[in-house]
Amino acid sequence: MKPAPSLLSSAFLQPAGQALPAPLLALRKQRGAALVDMPMPTRKTENWKYSSKYLKLTDEMAVSLPTAGKTGSALAVPGYKVAFINGVMVPEASEYPDLNDILIQRFSDLSDAEASELAERLDSTLDAKAVQFAGLNTARFEDGLVIRLKPGAVLDQPLFIIHEVTADASGSAFPRIFVEAGRNSQVTLVEEFISSGQEAVFVNSVTEFTLAEGANVTNIRLSMGGENVQHIGATGVTQQRSSRFESHCVGFGGPLRRHDLRVRLEGKGAECKLNGVVVTQDTQHYDNHTTIEHVAPNCDSEETYRNIAADKSHAVFNGRIHIHPDAQKSNANMSNKNLLLSTGAEIDTKPELEIYADDVKCAHGATIGQLDKESLFYLVSRGIGLREANVLLTMAFINELVAQIPVDAVKDTVQIRLNQFFDQAFQEV
């Protein structure tokens, strides 16, 4: 007899707060009901093959973290700021002016009519079968944030969303964001995930973007670490005609890190550019799963991901490009390069191409390697210390991607964090 698959503990299906408009409460309940028999991923679950062993949810972690009034880290940001603390948006810790053509609203502040409209659209950018845990977020969010840009709206500064868990006790956080970018609107949204506590927590986040015709959205997503945090996140994007989505995902490893990024190019001439950098060390883990659906013709996608794994850490990249039959003249480029900084580190990479149209340009490449010995020798032969030479070469591997991060302050934050990584990764060099 086969052992019964282990299911998601029912403890994880109990949302606490009820202070939401009825349509959202109904949606939450419906999703919860659908997850009652959700099998937990195992080695045999194709899209969790390399990562299931890192997922260690306990019932103590199931309870929603208490809402905290103030953030632990008073992060100054060069732009507008929305603070999500323990999964819920906290107005007192947020700073942004009243913006005429940009609405930033909590789910709990929506009218029933607005909530009903939103309930229709939540999850619409993500495929529930492929992204199992996005459904859990929908079953559990305590509140959420909807950002609506009216047609032509241009946000003059980046909007920072700081996701912080102040984990003084075990628990879960389910931050939820829905961004609706109207025709020809423009916004840069920076999401930063940080943690200031010690107890074991589970963060299950979902951010969705719908881009109307001509909209231009840049999303920077920083996953800054936290050795106590298991984080499963998803980003879903749908793009209409001639819209542009640019994403910069920078991730530092943790006990479990998983990010699913799904982009659907639904309107002719839409374009997406996805950059990703992952660095892991110690026994950390990070898993990126990306999917680009070329649904409409004449769309361009360009994806560049780099993983660096030190010590005994483990990075995973799975990049899928799916070109639908009608998506003629698609242009898809995917490059994934991986750098192992130690023999104990592991990187698994898998490009998946499914092409059902005949007139397409599609290129992909994946490599795994180590720092080049000859290059190292060349650098040290010029008096550069071995440690610094290692840093230079490792940085060279991701320079281009870091340089492309369009907000300087974020670039600096990333560089500082990278320097800490190098300090540790090369301390014995």
Add this chain to the structure above:
Amino acid sequence: MLSIKNLHASVEGKEILKGINLEIKAGEVHAIMGPNGSGKSTLAQVLAGNDAFEVTSGSVTMHGEDLLEKATEERARDGVFLAFQYPVEIPGVSNLQFMRTSVNAMRHHRGESEMNAAEFMKMAREISKQVDLDPAFLKRGVNEGFSGGEKKRNEIMQALMLQPKLAILDETDSGLDIDALKVVSDGVNALRAEDRAILMVTHYQRLLDHIVPDFVHVLAEGKIVKSGGRELALELEERGYAWLGIKDDETAASSALSNSAN
């Protein structure tokens, strides 16, 4: 300045250097010639500290200190410079960043303050003109997409910038056209100084028309088989290596017949 005694070195278990003896004094220019595969680059790499090569016996001292026990970067900081036969391309690290890091590592070692970006740029621009490299190259990756000749000029540029005590030039003349050869040899001549020694490795003698060596050594099968003054190079050009009983895969040692960038 440099004293090499009975140096043996091997790579992957195969002995390449079989007892090299060589004394180089400050102010001198030595040329090492020899057929392909005789071990010239191996000697250069061993002196610079490439641990792909294993020193099995013998000693090398510089200014009386044991060179072999020092790490590559320490040798460099003490003034050893190797112009590579095959300079490495390093995309993602700009020439500027690379050279500035190098210059500052040396300055740091000498207890001097770091050069700031502006000071460095000024110096780099001047020297790049001296070797006829467009300063725009500084922004590109290290040797990235450089032609063979540009790579060699870049090596000389670095030597001029770092002002080493011992400059080892490994086939810096190969793959150069006449004009580039002139630029490179002017650069090398500019390096000549009383407190500096130059060890030139070359397969051909044409470089020696421009840079007149004080001593010429012939390396064959891992040993120096003959040493002499500059007339030895001329003799080699005329008579080839066979005259010394050395097998060579080319009929004459003269580069006039060949452009092979070995």
